Amino acid sequence: MADARFFSRKGPFSVAEIAALTETTPVNAPDETRVFQDVSPLQNAGGDILSFFDNRKYLDAFVSSKAGACFVRPEFVERAPEGMVLFVTKDPYRAYAKAATAFYPFETGTGIISDHAVIDPSAKLGKGVQVDAGAVIGANCEIGDGTIIASNAVIGDGVVIGAGCKVGANASISHSLIGNLCLIYPGARIGQDGFGFAMGPQGHAKVPQLGRVVIGNDVEVGSNSTIDRGAGPDTVIGNGCRIDNLVQIGHNVELGMGCVVVSQVGISGSTKIGNFVVLAGQAGITGHLEIGDGAKVAAQSGVMKNVGPGETVGGSPAVPVMEYHKQTVALSRLIRKKK
Numbered sequence: 001m002a003d004a005r006f007f008s009r010k011g012p013f014s015v016a017e018i019a020a021l022t023e024t025t026p027v028n029a030p031d032e033t034r035v036f037q038d039v040s041p042l043q044n045a046g047g048d049i050l051s052f053f054d055n056r057k058y059l060d061a062f063v064s065s066k067a068g069a070c071f072v073r074p075e076f077v078e079r080a081p082e083g084m085v086l087f088v089t090k091d092p093y094r095a096y097a098k099a100a101t102a103f104y105p106f107e108t109g110t111g112i113i114s115d116h117a118v119i120d121p122s123a124k125l126g127k128g129v130q131v132d133a134g135a136v137i138g139a140n141c142e143i144g145d146g147t148i149i150a151s152n153a154v155i156g157d158g159v160v161i162g163a164g165c166k167v168g169a170n171a172s173i174s175h176s177l178i179g180n181l182c183l184i185y186p187g188a189r190i191g192q193d194g195f196g197f198a199m200g201p202q203g204h205a206k207v208p209q210l211g212r213v214v215i216g217n218d219v220e221v222g223s224n225s226t227i228d229r230g231a232g233p234d235t236v237i238g239n240g241c242r243i244d245n246l247v248q249i250g251h252n253v254e255l256g257m258g259c260v261v262v263s264q265v266g267i268s269g270s271t272k273i274g275n276f277v278v279l280a281g282q283a284g285i286t287g288h289l290e291i292g293d294g295a296k297v298a299a300q301s302g303v304m305k306n307v308g309p310g311e312t313v314g315g316s317p318a319v320p321v322m323e324y325h326k327q328t329v330a331l332s333r334l335i336r337k338k339k
Contacts (some may be wrong), residue, residue, distance in 0.1 A: 159175070296321075
């Protein structure tokens with residue numbers, strides 16, 4: 001069970017309520033009024049706890065679990081322990097996510113504004129906005145209903161942040177328009193100057209960065225990640241993107257909807273990335289490229305040319321992933337021959 005010092009639990013929820021919430025089919029549930037108190041992994045769960053089984057590597061844990069209920073795929077129903085209530089679904093993890101969110105809903109603003117916050121009189125704060133101690137909100141900002149600005153976060157002049165967002169402690173945001181239901185994690189930096197210079201032997205002349213960062217709805221930006229504002233065009237992050245910790249996104253970059261950008265990825269300026277692209281950890285993308293819809297880039301890859309829609313690439317320089325695997329095998333054979 002989650003530590004009550006840090007997490008506030010709702011519920012309990014009945015079999016019928018859980019099934020309706022998660023759009024699953026209850027099995028082995030003679031009493032749909034039976035309630036469950038919490039969610040937990042299979043190996044830690046007790047009789048009044050709801051869990052999930054999604055990866056067949058954990059079949060032994062599922063078979064021996066003491067959980068009172070579990071989200072499970074149809075093919076594993078017959079393997080369930082006796083007496084376990086089953087919520088049958090093709091996607092147990094997604095169903096679990098919905099249930100866990102019901103037990104532990106996301107924070108919303110309390111409406112409390114700390115006496116130790118600094119807020120410009122021209123800023124417009126919606127209903128229920130929470131501003132914690134040390135936070136700074138600049139002139140002409142607009143903060144939507146229920147948004148939380150955590151301690152020591154700095155919101156620069158003119159920034160617009162939508163409803164239901166949270167800006168974590170020590171984050172800084174400038175030159176940005178941010179949609180609804182966004183999570184900006186602690187230490188993130190959004191809207192600072194892009195890395196733009198006119199280079200030459202006489203010195204590097206700074207080019208003013210005159211664009212913005214435009215972030216859609218339901219976007220997460222991880223801790224200590226950075227998103228530079230555009231040089232003229234905007235830097236754009238599409239709806240539903242998930243950006244991990246320690247990611248660098250350069251000026252004028254455009255991300256489509258639903259992209260997943262994993263830790264330590266670097267995306268150079270003016271690259272255009274399509275919808276539902278996955279960039280795995282430590283991948284590097286050079287500037288002015290196009291990455292097509294649904295493409296996947298393997299971890300530690302160096303992408304130096306365009307990637308087509310649906311392609312999966314790996315290696316440095318990145319090539320189609322099967323070619324990359326063949327290169328790896330060939331190199332391994334050469335090394336063995338040399339030995």
